[in-house]
Amino acid sequence: MHTLTMPLSDEAIRSLRVGDSVALNGVMVTGRDTVHKWMVDTFIMKTRPPQGDDLEVYEAIKPLLAGSVIYHCGPVVSGLDTKQYRFVAAGPTTSIREEPYQGMVMEHFNIKGVIGKGGMGPKTLKACQEVPGVYLHAIGGAASLIAQTVTRVLGVYKYDFGVPEAMWVIEVKDFPAVVTMDSHGDSLHAVVEAYSKTVLQDLFTKA
Amino acid sequence: MQDLTESILELIRLASTDLPPDVEAKLRQSVEQEEPGSAARNALETILKNVELSRRNSTPICQDTGTPIFYVYHPEGWSTRKLRQQIEDAVVQATKKSYLRPNSVDSITGKNSGNNLGGSYFPSVHFEEVEGDTLTIELMLKGGGCENVGAQYSLPNDALGAGRDMAGVRKVVLDAVHQAQGQGCAPGILGVAIGGDRGTGYYSSKEVLYRKLDDHNSDPQLDALEGKLTEEANQLGIGPMGFGGKTTVLGTKITTLNRLPASFFVSVSYMCWAYRRRKMTVQDEQIQYS
Numbered sequence: 001m002h003t004l005t006m007p008l009s010d011e012a013i014r015s016l017r018v019g020d021s022v023a024l025n026g027v028m029v030t031g032r033d034t035v036h037k038w039m040v041d042t043f044i045m046k047t048r049p050p051q052g053d054d055l056e057v058y059e060a061i062k063p064l065l066a067g068s069v070i071y072h073c074g075p076v077v078s079g080l081d082t083k084q085y086r087f088v089a090a091g092p093t094t095s096i097r098e099e100p101y102q103g104m105v106m107e108h109f110n111i112k113g114v115i116g117k118g119g120m121g122p123k124t125l126k127a128c129q130e131v132p133g134v135y136l137h138a139i140g141g142a143a144s145l146i147a148q149t150v151t152r153v154l155g156v157y158k159y160d161f162g163v164p165e166a167m168w169v170i171e172v173k174d175f176p177a178v179v180t181m182d183s184h185g186d187s188l189h190a191v192v193e194a195y196s197k198t199v200l201q202d203l204f205t206k207a
Numbered sequence: 208m209q210d211l212t213e214s215i216l217e218l219i220r221l222a223s224t225d226l227p228p229d230v231e232a233k234l235r236q237s238v239e240q241e242e243p244g245s246a247a248r249n250a251l252e253t254i255l256k257n258v259e260l261s262r263r264n265s266t267p268i269c270q271d272t273g274t275p276i277f278y279v280y281h282p283e284g285w286s287t288r289k290l291r292q293q294i295e296d297a298v299v300q301a302t303k304k305s306y307l308r309p310n311s312v313d314s315i316t317g318k319n320s321g322n323n324l325g326g327s328y329f330p331s332v333h334f335e336e337v338e339g340d341t342l343t344i345e346l347m348l349k350g351g352g353c354e355n356v357g358a359q360y361s362l363p364n365d366a367l368g369a370g371r372d373m374a375g376v377r378k379v380v381l382d383a384v385h386q387a388q389g390q391g392c393a394p395g396i397l398g399v400a401i402g403g404d405r406g407t408g409y410y411s412s413k414e415v416l417y418r419k420l421d422d423h424n425s426d427p428q429l430d431a432l433e434g435k436l437t438e439e440a441n442q443l444g445i446g447p448m449g450f451g452g453k454t455t456v457l458g459t460k461i462t463t464l465n466r467l468p469a470s471f472f473v474s475v476s477y478m479c480w481a482y483r484r485r486k487m488t489v490q491d492e493q494i495q496y497s
Contacts, residue, residue, distance in 0.1 A: 076270045076308045088305045089267040094352040094390050118390035140392040141481040142257040143270040162319025192451045196443040200385045
């Protein structure tokens with residue numbers, strides 16, 4: 001078990017290998033489909049001009065993301081009326097949808113870790129080697145259990161994206177995950193995909 | 208007409224927070240099949256801990272409380288308009304109580320309605336009039352991750368060498384499991400509809416998921432295919448969460464529909480391990496949950 005505290009050093013990242021269990025501590029930010037597209041369109045590819053509070057949010061999240069972790073998660077949050085936010089259920093969402101964006105977002109914000117489920121593809125794996133960074137797999141559906149590791153909700157950006165799509169700034173204690181893509185070019189997902197493909201082809205030759 | 212809003216709210220709470228016994232039992236069996244200390248076994252153990260915690264604290268098993276899909280089987284004389292209103296009221300209350308995440312998003316503006324309502328398809332409610340005097344409401348919460356890996360094949364499929372027969376059905380279903388990898392939160396449950404049109408195929412592939420995991424198909428040929436597909440899918444080695452392992456699929460349920468001469472669809476709905484489905488019955492104003 002590797003106990004990690006954000007922000008993460010390059011050395012800490014390079015020491016992680018596929019299969020390692022980690023416990024994360026410190027501050028991370030949630031971000032999923034709408035956030036990744038917004039980041040790339042507005043600040044990286046610049047295909048849309050900043051609007052509303054975009055620039056203000058950009059300046060606020062930059063220091064939070066630098067060296068830290070983005071969590072693919074759309075939580076269930078209580079206290080929405082009073083703004084006394086508490087995470088009730090907060091497991092990972094499927095990461096592959098961010099594959100078109102993730103590498104660019106990691107490079108741009110110097111994000112060292114991506115937490116999600118289901119794994120990601122070659123573009124993200126390349127970014128993991130270059131930034132360097134890791135992909136951390138949390139247990140999909142283990143939402144109540146993971147929510148208990150969220151000790152505080154420090155704030156929220158882009159609430160107008162909706163509760164699941166907003167960027168929630170959270171403090172975590174011993175958040176559990178497994179390294180499934182590392183900074184050395186290894187991916188458990190690529191291995192399992194290739195193996196299952198061989199079995200599938202073998203099954204296809206039988207009745 | 209009886210007001211069922213409070214009872215439907217309880218149905219939603221149960222579905223979101225209390226995994227059905229047949230699913231939990233299957234997960235417990237699966238743990239024993241994975242190697243001690245493996246990522247697969249750890250994943251299943253974490254899943255079971257979460258199941259217990261969610262039940263104890265009445266919190267959602269998974270944060271993606273999905274599309275609430277209601278199938279209502281009502282005796283003659285019930286107003287489906289009023290029932291839909293009561294279902295919607297219960298859904299709004301369940302969202303306020305954090306049993307459901309606000310999940311209904313306008314596809315053009317991206318705006319989340321905040322209360323899980325939106326148009327006539329959210330929540331998804333199907334009505335059917337039945338004989339007798341028992342009203343039955345079945346609810347399934349199906350998350351987006353597993354919904355995204357559902358697949359529909361039009362046979363013949365040349366690339367897979369799948370023709371219009373049971374051997375072809377087998378190939379495309381196994382292909383769907385392979386394509387899904389761990390992304391639909393394996394171990395999954397497969398709802399398969401053979402035939403129909405594109406709409407009715409998917410509809411039925413979800414409806415068949417209301418069956419119990421350990422039951423048997425009344426058609427011996429389909430029953431055998433269900434067993435074979437589950438067994439072969441588990442040979443793929445995708446495992447819980449796609450970590451590799453023996454447990455890729457917990458079960459397969461198959462139904463058939465008549466088709467057009469020109470069409471032969473196989474529709475696969477992939478349900479995640481968090482197979483949240485609950486049933487309530489109303490008879491003589493007595494309400495029972497299962």
